[in-house]
Every structure is written in C-alpha cells, then in structure tokens.
Amino acid sequence: MLSLESEAKKMDATTALHALISEEWQYQLEHSPTYASVQGDRRWNGRWDDLSLEAIEADHRHSLQVLERLKKVDRARLSADDQLNLDLFRRDYETWVEEHQFKWYLLPTNQVGGIPEGIKQPPGVQTAYQLADNLRFETVKDYEDWLVRLGGFGTYVDQVVALMREGLREKRVHPQVILQRIPGQVERQLVEDPTKSGFFSPFLRFPASIPLAEQQRLSALARDAIQKGVVPALRRFHQFVTAEYIPGASQQVGIWQLPEGEKMYAFFARRFTTTDLTPDEIHALGLSEVKRIRAEMEAIMKRTGFQGTLPEFFHYLRTDPRFYHRTGEDLLLHYRALAKRIDPTLVRLFKTHPRQPYAVEPTPDEMAPDVTTGFYYPAAADGSRPGTYLVNLYRPETRPRWEMVPLTLHEAVPGHHFQTSLATEQTGLPDFRRFGYYVAYGEGWALYCETLGDELGLYADPYDKFGQLSYDMWRAVRLVVDTGMHAKRWTRQQALDYFMENAPRQQLDITNEVDRYIAWPGQALAYKVGQLKIRELRTRAERALGGRFDVREFHDVVLLGGSLPLDVLERKVDAWIAGQKAAPRTTSATGK
Structure with missing residues (x-):
C-alpha cells in the first residue's frame, strides 16, 4: 500500500500535469485564433493569428518555458495513461522548438495555403476568405466579429509580407515555379464589387432570426470594409509578390538550396x-x-x-x-x-x-x-x-x-x-x-x-x-x-x-x-x-491471434486513442495483442 506521502506526491504530479496541459491548450487556442474558430470556439472570432516576428519569437520562448516546467513533473509518479499524455505533450513542444531553428515561418505563402488544419498553421493570404465557409453565422455578434476580422486583414497581410521580405533577405524563399501560381489566385479576388468577394459570403446567407434592418446595416459595413481594407491589402500583396518576391526567388527546386537545407x-x-x-x-x-x-x-x-x-x-x-x-x-x-x-x-x-x-x-x-x-x-x-x-x-x-x-x-x-x-x-x-x-x-x-x-x-x-x-x-x-x-x-x-x-x-x-x-x-x-506501419501491425495481430483476431476490435484500438506517433501506436497494438492472447477464450471472433 502506498504511504500517504507517496500518494500525495502522485496526486501532485498528476494535478500539475493536468493543469499545465489544460492551461497550454487554452494558450494555443488564444494564440491561434483562426484554428480556434474552425474548431467552433468563438472567443477570438474577431482576430487573425499574430504573425509578427516579435510574436513568433515570443511563442518560441514560451515553448522553451513549457519544456522547463515539464521537467518538474515527476513522470514516475504518473499513471500509465498520464505518462503517455506527458510524453506526447512534451514531444509536440520539442518538435516546435527544433523546427524554429530552420525559420520555416519565413515562407508563409505557397500556392496551396488554405484554412488552418492545425495549431501553428495559419491560413494563407490568398485563401483566407475560405475561413468564412467554416464558421457559424447565427447571431449579430457572429457577423460583427467577422467585420472586426475584415478590419484587421490589412495588418495580417502586412505581417505576412514582412515575413516574406525577411525570407528574401535570408534567401529562404519558395521556388519561382510554384510562386507564379499565386498572382492569379489573388487577381481573382481583386473585385470591383465587394459583394463578389469571398469575404462577403456570410452576408449572402443571413438567418431569418436577424432583422432586415440589421442585415442591411451589417452588409453595408462589410461592403465598406472589403472595398477600403481587404481589396487594397490584397493589391499590396499582389504588387509585392509580382514585383519583389517572385523575381527574388530561385528557379531551382528543392530545399537543399536553403540555409541548412539538408539538415x-x-x-x-x-x-x-x-x-x-x-x-x-x-x-x-x-x-x-x-x-x-x-x-x-x-x-x-x-x-x-x-x-x-x-x-x-x-x-x-x-x-x-x-x-x-x-x-x-x-x-x-x-x-x-x-x-x-x-x-x-x-x-x-x-x-x-x-x-x-x-x-x-x-x-x-x-x-x-x-x-x-x-x-x-x-x-x-x-x-x-x-x-x-x-x-x-x-x-x-x-x-x-x-x-x-x-x-x-x-x-x-x-x-x-x-x-x-x-x-x-x-x-x-x-x-x-x-x-x-x-x-x-x-x-x-x-x-x-x-x-x-x-x-x-x-x-x-x-x-x-x-x-x-x-x-x-x-x-x-x-x-x-x-x-x-x-x-x-x-x-x-x-x-x-x-x-x-x-x-x-x-x-x-x-x-x-x-x-x-x-x-x-x-x-x-x-x-x-504510415500505411505500411498500420498494415504491418494488422498482419502481426492476425498472425498472433489467428481465429481470435477481430478486425473491428483492431480498428478500435487504432482509432480510439486519437492521433499517435507510429512508434506509440505500435506499442499500443502490441499491448492489445498481448492482452488478447492472455484473455480466456470465450466466443469466436468475427470480421477477419
């Protein structure tokens, strides 16, 4: 039986880890507001991600601080589940810290940029309008938040341009062949009629619960914001890309040519x-x-x-x-x-x-x-x-x-x-x-x-x-x-x-x-x-369990732990195989 002191230390380690994980999730959402919005969290719906160099460096320092805090959590006193949580959590921050040295953030624009699919993946300038298609527009506040975002779009674009300009200076730029696709993507958005802009799309689908007078007011504000803010920002971006950025890019492909490219x-x-x-x-x-x-x-x-x-x-x-x-x-x-x-x-x-x-x-x-x-x-x-x-x-x-x-x-x-x-x-x-x-x-x-x-x-x-x-x-x-x-x-x-x-x-x-x-x-x-590893693990389970293998159970094992690194997934499947072999035989499995 554990002593009261040991039990208390175990609780302290568990409490500290849970608190840090919860605190950091909120930090990541707040500092990746477009990702939060896509997830349905509306608290920061009026903001774009801060892509200033100062914010990027501050985020890097924050990641280092989190790793220092993790060192104080006694892993040995955690449950097996929380040991895995700690390992995965630390792995994310170690990856972000290691990536920072390569300054990939100085290449924020490419021809396939879309809405953020994860934290640390802000939307591309020329596809930022797509964010509207992934948000709820049910209340007046939803529309007002989008208006605030429209008002901040020029700053967002200018931050992206500043990163790209620094990338030019450090010779960290995508090749010309892919950058040449971007001007056309932007040109399609340089509309004379603001109601034809993708940024205006929410104002074409008001819910009936919003009074007509409010719809008219919000639509007028949106037209003004797009005409005076969004389209001029896109013009600045287009001018920079065509006049400075593409001419400064390499005609060769491959990141081997970037500083420390092979590494x-x-x-x-x-x-x-x-x-x-x-x-x-x-x-x-x-x-x-x-x-x-x-x-x-x-x-x-x-x-x-x-x-x-x-x-x-x-x-x-x-x-x-x-x-x-x-x-x-x-x-x-x-x-x-x-x-x-x-x-x-x-x-x-x-x-x-x-x-x-x-x-x-x-x-x-x-x-x-x-x-x-x-x-x-x-x-x-x-x-x-x-x-x-x-x-x-x-x-x-x-x-x-x-x-x-x-x-x-x-x-x-x-x-x-x-x-x-x-x-x-x-x-x-x-x-x-x-x-x-x-x-x-x-x-x-x-x-x-x-x-x-x-x-x-x-x-x-x-x-x-x-x-x-x-x-x-x-x-x-x-x-x-x-x-x-x-x-x-x-x-x-x-x-x-x-x-x-x-x-x-x-x-x-x-x-x-x-x-x-x-x-x-x-x-x-x-x-x-990834495919080869999952197929390898299934084959291993089929051979080890024979007639007791149930593909439906195997798929639960793979899916119900969330996304995992392949080495962690392998250990999880191996543990399941061992448990299945040790379990008393009852009814025959199905679904092989």
Missing part, C-alpha cells in the same frame, strides 16, 4: 513520418514499393482484357471518354451516390462509428485549378459544421471514374472522417490529443483505408481496383520524387517524368502534386510510411 529536410522527414528514417532510406523504400505495385498493376491490367503494355494502358485510362463524366454536376452526383453506397458496408469492419455526419461538396472554384482531386475538412468540435469531403469538379474530363472509390475511402469514410471525428469524440482524452494530428498516423490511416475496398466489396470492377493501385502507386512515387527533389537535387521535370512513367493519373493532377511537394517538403512522405 532541415532530414528534420521534416523525421517530423512528418514520426520515425528515424533518413531521406536515403525513404527514397529506397519508395523505389521498392513502386516495383511491387507495378507488378500488381500488370496483373490487374490483364484482368481487364487490355492488350498492350502498361504505359499504353496508362494512356488508355487517361484518354478514353468512357472513364470520365461530361460535367462537374454529374461528377458531384456520382461522388455523393458513391458515399451513400459505402456508408452501410462499414459495419462489417468497424465496431465504433462517429456520431458526426459528413457532407460531399465541390471544391471552391477559386482554388480548384491549383489543388488536387479531393480533400477533407474535419467537423467542428461543437457540432455546428459536419465533416466536409471536397471534390474537385474543375475540368471533369481530367477526373477519371476509376479513382473515385479509393479517393472517397481515403478522404471521407472510413478514412479522415472516421479518424478525426472519433478522436474528437474521445472526451476522456486531453484536448491536445483529441484534436492533435500526426500526419503519418492520419494520412497513413486514410491510405490504409483505400485498401479496405477489397473487404467491402468495392473493387469487383478491375478498373476500380486498378484505381486503388494507382493511388497506392501515387503515394509510393511520392517517396521517390519528394526525396528526389529535396535531398537528391532532382529537377522538377525529373519528378514529373518519373510520376508520369509510373502512375496513370492525369498530367494536371501530377503537376499539381509535384508542385505541392515543392511547397511542403517532407509532408508527402508520411502517407506511405
């Missing part, structure tokens, strides 16, 4: 994969996976009855009209029908389903030309907004039918929607774990989910199965071309050529993908590394 890329590889894999090891893994998947593609091609080579089959898939919808409207209807077809099958593989609904919506027209086929925005934690699966309807003749099943399994269900929603619903976890996101886990899970189409009966058509393999190949190619450009000094054209040779995706998508890797070094490595 920075090695850090990003570790950060995004949550492993100790080096760029060279990841490159070799990619080459191996490309070879494996290519052999599977050859076999499926033969099942279709196609007579010809694999490159010829790629050409057929890219060009034959039978694989494409004629209009964006038809494409959207097909996506929505597919989601409804998938939903009822999931009980076969999943014991726990999220309470949050999800919607299938078109990608906003303003960003559609520069982004990939689909992506997912998580539901608001307060239930005010469902999860949203955005599908790209731009140029439907480039959006093949055979990619729709794996894409929907990945982005919607059971991929990102299950992962993010179920994590949020684990109210017994601290908030930083409910809403945290390790890319290797989240994207690895979603890529793993693409393979579940076989078990769900969704790949009976060999073209759909080939679509899944093409998506698997896409993520394998990523390992090769991302490390190729950022570590092995490949040119952009080398990356494009390698991608085209090994995947049947359309050139538009491939170009957007490669340019995304240029803008976001290392992030794309996480998908395949």
Whole structure:
C-alpha cells in the first residue's frame, strides 16, 4: 500500500500535469485564433493569428518555458495513461522548438495555403476568405466579429509580407515555379464589387432570426470594409509578390538550396513520418514499393482484357471518354451516390462509428485549378459544421471514374472522417490529443483505408481496383520524387517524368502534386510510411491471434486513442495483442 506521502506526491504530479496541459491548450487556442474558430470556439472570432516576428519569437520562448516546467513533473509518479499524455505533450513542444531553428515561418505563402488544419498553421493570404465557409453565422455578434476580422486583414497581410521580405533577405524563399501560381489566385479576388468577394459570403446567407434592418446595416459595413481594407491589402500583396518576391526567388527546386537545407529536410522527414528514417532510406523504400505495385498493376491490367503494355494502358485510362463524366454536376452526383453506397458496408469492419455526419461538396472554384482531386475538412468540435469531403469538379474530363472509390475511402469514410471525428469524440482524452494530428498516423490511416475496398466489396470492377493501385502507386512515387527533389537535387521535370512513367493519373493532377511537394517538403512522405506501419501491425495481430483476431476490435484500438506517433501506436497494438492472447477464450471472433 502506498504511504500517504507517496500518494500525495502522485496526486501532485498528476494535478500539475493536468493543469499545465489544460492551461497550454487554452494558450494555443488564444494564440491561434483562426484554428480556434474552425474548431467552433468563438472567443477570438474577431482576430487573425499574430504573425509578427516579435510574436513568433515570443511563442518560441514560451515553448522553451513549457519544456522547463515539464521537467518538474515527476513522470514516475504518473499513471500509465498520464505518462503517455506527458510524453506526447512534451514531444509536440520539442518538435516546435527544433523546427524554429530552420525559420520555416519565413515562407508563409505557397500556392496551396488554405484554412488552418492545425495549431501553428495559419491560413494563407490568398485563401483566407475560405475561413468564412467554416464558421457559424447565427447571431449579430457572429457577423460583427467577422467585420472586426475584415478590419484587421490589412495588418495580417502586412505581417505576412514582412515575413516574406525577411525570407528574401535570408534567401529562404519558395521556388519561382510554384510562386507564379499565386498572382492569379489573388487577381481573382481583386473585385470591383465587394459583394463578389469571398469575404462577403456570410452576408449572402443571413438567418431569418436577424432583422432586415440589421442585415442591411451589417452588409453595408462589410461592403465598406472589403472595398477600403481587404481589396487594397490584397493589391499590396499582389504588387509585392509580382514585383519583389517572385523575381527574388530561385528557379531551382528543392530545399537543399536553403540555409541548412539538408539538415532541415532530414528534420521534416523525421517530423512528418514520426520515425528515424533518413531521406536515403525513404527514397529506397519508395523505389521498392513502386516495383511491387507495378507488378500488381500488370496483373490487374490483364484482368481487364487490355492488350498492350502498361504505359499504353496508362494512356488508355487517361484518354478514353468512357472513364470520365461530361460535367462537374454529374461528377458531384456520382461522388455523393458513391458515399451513400459505402456508408452501410462499414459495419462489417468497424465496431465504433462517429456520431458526426459528413457532407460531399465541390471544391471552391477559386482554388480548384491549383489543388488536387479531393480533400477533407474535419467537423467542428461543437457540432455546428459536419465533416466536409471536397471534390474537385474543375475540368471533369481530367477526373477519371476509376479513382473515385479509393479517393472517397481515403478522404471521407472510413478514412479522415472516421479518424478525426472519433478522436474528437474521445472526451476522456486531453484536448491536445483529441484534436492533435500526426500526419503519418492520419494520412497513413486514410491510405490504409483505400485498401479496405477489397473487404467491402468495392473493387469487383478491375478498373476500380486498378484505381486503388494507382493511388497506392501515387503515394509510393511520392517517396521517390519528394526525396528526389529535396535531398537528391532532382529537377522538377525529373519528378514529373518519373510520376508520369509510373502512375496513370492525369498530367494536371501530377503537376499539381509535384508542385505541392515543392511547397511542403517532407509532408508527402508520411502517407506511405504510415500505411505500411498500420498494415504491418494488422498482419502481426492476425498472425498472433489467428481465429481470435477481430478486425473491428483492431480498428478500435487504432482509432480510439486519437492521433499517435507510429512508434506509440505500435506499442499500443502490441499491448492489445498481448492482452488478447492472455484473455480466456470465450466466443469466436468475427470480421477477419
């Protein structure tokens, strides 16, 4: 039995950790107000993130102080659950501190910047209007908060420009090839009529509860704020990007050319994969996976009855009209029908389903030309907004039918929607774990989910199965071309050529993908590394448990602890396997 003194010290350690975690979550929300807004927390709805150099340095000092405070928490006196909470919490702050030295914050703008998907990810200038589509507008105060945000947008833009100008001075700038996409994105927002601005969109959908006189007053203030503040700020940004920033950028690609670029890329590889894999090891893994998947593609091609080579089959898939919808409207209807077809099958593989609904919506027209086929925005934690699966309807003749099943399994269900929603619903976890996101886990899970189409009966058509393999190949190619450009000094054209040779995706998508890797070094490595680890853990469990393996239980183990680094997930699954083996045998398991 523990002594009273020991019990008191244990309580002190637990209380201190819980207090620090809770305090820091509030700090992060307050200092990332756009992220807080997306989560449904309206306390700072009138603010943009402070991106001044002074604020960034203050935040870094704060992270160092938190790490010092953590040293005073006696880990040995914590429960196993709280030891894990402490380890994950400290890991986040150590990562932020290590990243700070590379000054990635001096590259705040790229062609794919969107609404904040996490703390430390403020919205891009040219896509900031999208924030409005992810907020609740129910009361007069909601609209007044947005008006305050509109009034502060000029300061936000000027802070971003100051960071970019400092980046120019230190030669920390994205390559010209991706920056050249930004002026066009901004030009589409330089409207003469403020009601045509994306920032005005909330004032086009007033709830009936707001009196007409108030609607008119708020709309007039919004038009004035956009005309006198928002559009001039965007003009300043456009002028800076075209006159100073792009001319000062490199024509080469790859962060190896930035100060400490090789060291920075090695850090990003570790950060995004949550492993100790080096760029060279990841490159070799990619080459191996490309070879494996290519052999599977050859076999499926033969099942279709196609007579010809694999490159010829790629050409057929890219060009034959039978694989494409004629209009964006038809494409959207097909996506929505597919989601409804998938939903009822999931009980076969999943014991726990999220309470949050999800919607299938078109990608906003303003960003559609520069982004990939689909992506997912998580539901608001307060239930005010469902999860949203955005599908790209731009140029439907480039959006093949055979990619729709794996894409929907990945982005919607059971991929990102299950992962993010179920994590949020684990109210017994601290908030930083409910809403945290390790890319290797989240994207690895979603890529793993693409393979579940076989078990769900969704790949009976060999073209759909080939679509899944093409998506698997896409993520394998990523390992090769991302490390190729950022570590092995490949040119952009080398990356494009390698991608085209090994995947049947359309050139538009491939170009957007490669340019995304240029803008976001290392992030794309996480998908395949995470998928392989989750598949490895499932295979390990199947072999260890035999007939006692229940895939529905396995998926609960993977999903109900929130997002985890891969090494932590591995320990969790191994502990579950050991517990299952030690448990007395009762009824037979189902769902293998």
